[in-house]
Amino acid sequence: MKAAANKSKILIVGDDKQIRWSFGAALLDAGYEVEVARQIGEASEIISRVKPHILLLDLDLAKDSAIDLMHTLRDDSADTRALLLHTGGPSSVATECVKMGAVRAFQKPLAPKKILPVIHDLLADSEIRKMAKKAEPIVIGNRETDRFILGADSKMRDIFNIVERVAASPRSTILIDGESGVGKELIAKAIHHSTKTKKGPFIEINCGSLPGNLLESELFGHEKGSFTDAKSRKKGLIEIADGGTLFLDEIGEMPIGLQAVLLRVIETKRFKRVGGTEDVEVDLRFVAATNQNLKEAVAEKRFRKDLYYRLNVVPIHVPPLRERIQDIPILATYFIDMFNRELSRQIRGLSPTARARLQEYDWPGNVRELRNVIERAILLESDDLILLEHLPLEISAGLREDHLPVEKEEEEFTPIPLSEAERRQILKTIEWARGNKTKAARTLGISRQTLREKLRQYEAK
Template identity: 40%
Template sequence: MPKVLIIDDEAGMCRMLVQHFSSRGWDADEAGTSAQGILLASAAEPDIVLLDVKLPDQDGIETLRNLKARNNPASIVMMTAYGVIADAVEAIKLGAEQYLIKPFKLAELDALVDRIVETRKLRIENLYYRRMLDHPIVGVSMEIQRLHHMIDLMAENADTTVLLLGESGTGKELAAREIHRRGPRRDRPFMDINCSVLSDTLLESEMFGHERGAFTDAREQKRGLLEVADGGTVFLDEIGEMPMAVQAKLLRVLETRTFKRLGGTRDLHVNVRIIAATNRDLEKAVEQGRYREDLYYRLKVFPLVLPPLRERRDDIPVLTDYFIQHFNNTLKKNVTGFAPECGGALQAYAWPGNVRELRNVVERAMVLTKSTVMGLDLLPREIIGDFTVTGRSMESADRVCFDKKPLREIEREYILKVFRDEGSNRSSTARALGISRSTLQEKLKSYGIK
């Protein structure tokens, strides 16, 4: 829950505000002097500080300077009964979020602090994704290089609607976030919603917001994702599952950039980019009368198909290494990789769940392994079964795994066997083993093969 600190020498004002915020479910603290307020701001780490300009020991402007000098992350709202414009300008220059003139209405205060809390959440979310998703789309295949090129084109055209198509697990949300991150809207919000998990009314409320009393549980006004994301991007996942009633309202947004909140009468204007995604055949849904034809063509301005993993097998070793490094960090392990015989199994499997399934397979194996090298026994049965069907001898793989030889010797024998089977072709050998060509080259060089 949000935290607020009130710094004001008027005891009655402090009590009233503490009671008000407590009734809203907030954590509320109060301080009657600047010194007490600065100490509490450090100890309680509030989201918002309501700071009076006139205090007995030090005025609010100096208190604001002190808080900013200590790098306190709270959003600060100045309060005064005097309304001196010079003070207001100085406070904003020093980093205050807003300036309130006493007496103010509680509704006005609520609207302000709610907007501040929402903005803080979005800043944290955007910072997280900028740090964590610098290069989220991993791969070296031609398919992935083409995808990066298309993402760059879409990022440059920041107002164009994009429709991402592809099987489940191919990375449609990552692509949407990357389009946003590379474009001029990167410093504005990225909001996402899954259209398949909410009822019609809740989905409409989440997207467009609602007025107080619009439906049974609408106890107060709520801004929708479109409104909150103004200037940024809204990602609509599973757009093929969107109910017909909501489709009509979305069509209006795409055509006019306007909408009404649920239960509202006033048109709201927004500047947002819409990126939609689906694994359904929308054209077929239109033919069957389950999807609006006009909305389909509005969404299909810039369609982009994300390739399934089975069509970019060159990326499997790279993705595997990427996930191993990721889970080494999160699980505090030091796994170097899969044993060479696992590479063929990983390459042969069809990956119906695509990159998401590969990630899960790597995570499961790393949770279970007690060694730095993961063997065939840690792969799911369906993957090993596919490996057997492709014709690569499981019997020889088992023999290599369980002969009582040093691990280095087992690895050498297996790599050389696959190398011979592949006609001494380094590229196909690397693909069969599930390792990069450079890694294979290093190993062959250590075996005396140039």
């Protein structure tokens, strides 16, 4: 059963001819390349040679050797994802295989078409992992640290190109704008660290955090005796950042009076300390950031037009996360790996439905919010996959993974009385609403009172 190269490869292992043929045919029909093996020895040889993307292993074959095969998989083809088929209730072999990395175990009998969406999602997920590994356009410091920017969306690639280009001109001023949490500070640091000729540090100041006179002395420093508390001369941040980068965060909050002084420093690279008469010369890069619309601020005379144009020499607009949904699973996978290491966990990834929801959500807090969502899920949940119900309510919208519409198989029809159907529907809805009876009643289209009565009747039975 062979088809053209470069398709995803699936190996089916089992001694039940019926299984091999029915699953093999369905997978071939779906466009996959399929290999089959009747025994473990044959399967091991295929795994080493072909390195299949997916292994479909029928545990009824030879239970003990199934574990051997999982070892082979781990040693020879670590990227292969294993799915198990088994008969009967919980089995220790299945549990052991899952511990060794098998993704899921399915009970037989199972219609081949049930497994198709699972395989499809697994392959999509491994593609994303590969992309996450490849999409490392800029690495600042090493991957273990915070100073690592990831992005695959073309808008982010444009930004990375700008960062590379401005690295060659250590004096040019840059204005970064974008919503809160999009990564403005990270980009400012990236610019600093990629500037090869830099000799000084990266210094940041939030222009909205201090009243005008304090901000002035913080930026420019002061001479001894320049005001009551000035017992000695103090260097300002501009001087400290000499040779490096001064990151002016929330530039839109800077008092208008100070804006004129700042403009002069940017233009002349000279300034006077507060209370000083001498000019101090510096050589540094200014990077400013804002989450306001500075053009509007200029129109409303809250921000100096000349300073705006001076800062805006190289503008960088960082798009919100909802406008680069391709980056969402990549960033999520990166954060999963990061928090796995930090919290000593082994979460394998996102369930397909959780991933889909993350891509639909509008992320008002952008990448910072995504990072927090992943950290929370990894910290609080014990499953080895992040499921829909591990996400905060505003994202999951109260849905649970096991209540989502699944691939419908024509289930065998078992006639039951209408009252029993009603009872099952009511109890399932309450479970779905996580015990919230008001919500359950509303969903069922009955009053809370009616719901309560029905529950009383069921209890009485």
